[in-house]
Amino acid sequence: MPISYEDTNLRTAAVIPAAGRGVRLGPGAPKALRNLGGVPILVHAVRAMARARAVTVIVVVAPPDGAAEVRALLDANGLPESTDIRVVPGGDARQDSVRLGLAALPDDVDVVLVHDAARPLVPVETVDAVVEAVRGGAAAVVPGLPLADTVKSVDPATGEVTGTPQRALLRAVQTPQGFDRAILAKAHAMVTGDVTDDAGMVEQLGVPVLVVPGHEEAFKVTRPLDLVLAEAVLARRRANGH
Numbered sequence: 080m081p082i083s084y085e086d087t088n089l090r091t092a093a094v095i096p097a098a099g100r101g102v103r104l105g106p107g108a109p110k111a112l113r114n115l116g117g118v119p120i121l122v123h124a125v126r127a128m129a130r131a132r133a134v135t136v137i138v139v140v141a142p143p144d145g146a147a148e149v150r151a152l153l154d155a156n157g158l159p160e161s162t163d164i165r166v167v168p169g170g171d172a173r174q175d176s177v178r179l180g181l182a183a184l185p186d187d188v189d190v191v192l193v194h195d196a197a198r199p200l201v202p203v204e205t206v207d208a209v210v211e212a213v214r215g216g217a218a219a220v221v222p223g224l225p226l227a228d229t230v231k232s233v234d235p236a237t238g239e240v241t242g243t244p245q246r247a248l249l250r251a252v253q254t255p256q257g258f259d260r261a262i263l264a265k266a267h268a269m270v271t272g273d274v275t276d277d278a279g280m281v282e283q284l285g286v287p288v289l290v291v292p293g294h295e296e297a298f299k300v301t302r303p304l305d306l307v308l309a310e311a312v313l314a315r316r317r318a319n320g321h
Contacts, residue, residue: 089189089214092136093128093255094180097121097196098143098169111196112152113306116313120300121149122156123199123313128192128255129162131206133214137162138183139196140169140176177277178267184260190214191263193277194255200312201255201297208291209257219281220257222293223250252276253293262286 097111111121121139128134141149150166158164167183169176177193184191190213192206205222212220226249232242256278266280274280278288300309 090135090185090187091131091133091190091192091210091214092138092184092188093131093134093192093194094138094140094177094184095121095124095128095194095196096140096169096173096176096180097124097149098140098145098176099173099196112149113300115199115300115306115309116317118156119152120199120309121196122153122158124194124196124201125153125158125164127199127201127203128194128206129159129164130203131210133190133207133210134192135163136185136188137164138180139164139166140180141166143168143170174267174274174280181260181264181267189260190257191260192255192257193263195299197300198254198297199300200309200316201253202294205253205292205294205297206255209255212289212291213257213259217257217289218259218262218286219278219288221276221278221288221290222253222255222297223290224253224293224295225249226251250290251293252278252290253297253299 112119115123125137125139128137139149146166146168153164165183167179169179190210192209209220209222226246229246230244230249231240232244234241256276258281262281263277266284270280270283282288296312298305300306
């Protein structure tokens with residue numbers, strides 16, 4: 080039954096799918112295992128979820144044949160013992176990995192965050208805002224930022240512009256995305272089409288998705304230039320004692 084009342088004591092968990100190869104960053108280790116400031120990107124992402132006091136369980140979904148490697152990597156990087164951190168093997172597609180992560184959650188978890196491993200620097204304030212909105216009764220919540228660029232819709236066959244959406248109505252969506260667990264489980268059970276995020280699956284059920292303010296530091300590390308920017312942000316944080 081979906082959450083429809085404000086309850087600040089609902090148990091919250093995070094699922095971090097980290098089974099992808101990250102081909103746009105070039106050859107080598109999977110994207111989530113690349114280093115950022117001497118620490119794997121995945122470890123930064125796990126720490127970001129663990130900093131949120133509401134999050135008591137984190138499930139990391141590893142590459143199908145890499146669960147032992149990921150477990151060893153997490154154990155070697157001094158993660159907080161107060162958070163229950165589990166590692167399970169993932170699937171071929173992100174949707175499969177999130178579903179496997181959901182299946183590994185304790186039965187008493189009510190609120191689920193799904194967070195991209197490739198967003199290592201999301202501030203705890205953003206995580207808290209998503210959790211608070213779900214605990215306040217929203218079935219699905221995403222952090223989003225207004226767009227700085229003008230966006231065009233294009234005919235892929237011809238390359239011709241077919242329209243210019245009104246920028247004020249658009250948001251660039253980030254993670255963690257937060258959900259009432261029952262709603263997210265239902266979406267993963269019923270939606271089988273190609274989707275790029277979990278909120279899109281919930282939308283297909285006809286469930287409203289709420290947008291809360293995102294943060295510019297919650298960007299996705301996808302290309303080499305993103306890694307340069309992430310290093311700069313991390314260096315600034317360390318200089319400021321964060």
